Amino acid sequence: MRLWQKLWLLFTAIWVVVSGLNAFTILAFSEGPVEQEKAVRPIVLGIVVPAVLYVAGFLWERLRKKSGSGTE
Numbered sequence: 001m002r003l004w005q006k007l008w009l010l011f012t013a014i015w016v017v018v019s020g021l022n023a024f025t026i027l028a029f030s031e032g033p034v035e036q037e038k039a040v041r042p043i044v045l046g047i048v049v050p051a052v053l054y055v056a057g058f059l060w061e062r063l064r065k066k067s068g069s070g071t072e
Helices: 003-029 033-067
Strands: none
Touching: 003 033
């Protein structure tokens, strides 16, 4: 596993825990269904941000391999 993948995995674990706690807090202390809908944003961001970062890391690695000297 490459370094960027290890760092991505660490970031993802922290990101998912924090966004999950954020969504849980909103759901636990909201008083109505309108306020509960605010929990959708942290849930979506908890899934989308790590996926986007993984794609960015993957593309970055591909670009470095193409422009590199090929000594890896």
